[in-house]
Amino acid sequence: MKSAVVLDFKRIIAEVAARHGMLVSQDDPAMLLVTMNEVVLQQVFGKIEARTEEIVVSLEAGFRSAQREALEALRGRRGKLGSPCVRRFRRILTLGDCTREN
Numbered sequence: 001m002k003s004a005v006v007l008d009f010k011r012i013i014a015e016v017a018a019r020h021g022m023l024v025s026q027d028d029p030a031m032l033l034v035t036m037n038e039v040v041l042q043q044v045f046g047k048i049e050a051r052t053e054e055i056v057v058s059l060e061a062g063f064r065s066a067q068r069e070a071l072e073a074l075r076g077r078r079g080k081l082g083s084p085c086v087r088r089f090r091r092i093l094t095l096g097d098c099t100r101e102n
Contacts, residue, residue, distance in 0.1 A: 007034065009026055009034070012034060
């Protein structure tokens with residue numbers, strides 16, 4: 001998912017003229033610096049994208065792990081708490097007795 005930095009040199013030339021009242025052309029040495037900056041930005045953006053992708057993968061793995069742990073904990077609680085509750089509920093239904101001792 002790499003996105004390239006694409007510079008609009010005509011817009012840059014127009015912006016320099018508008019802001020500074022100076023006319024530069026595409027073969028002006030100043031445009032060399034613009035091109036160098038473009039290359040640097042592409043490299044930096046590439047590194048940021050790669051690192052962001054690593055972080056997203058790591059976060060997704062962490063969320064999946066937390067979900068599994070939470071599900072296992074819930075299953076464990078259901079197993080421990082569910083059985084007595086189910087037995088008591090069945091007894092209430094069978095005997096029709098809702099006293100606390102049952």
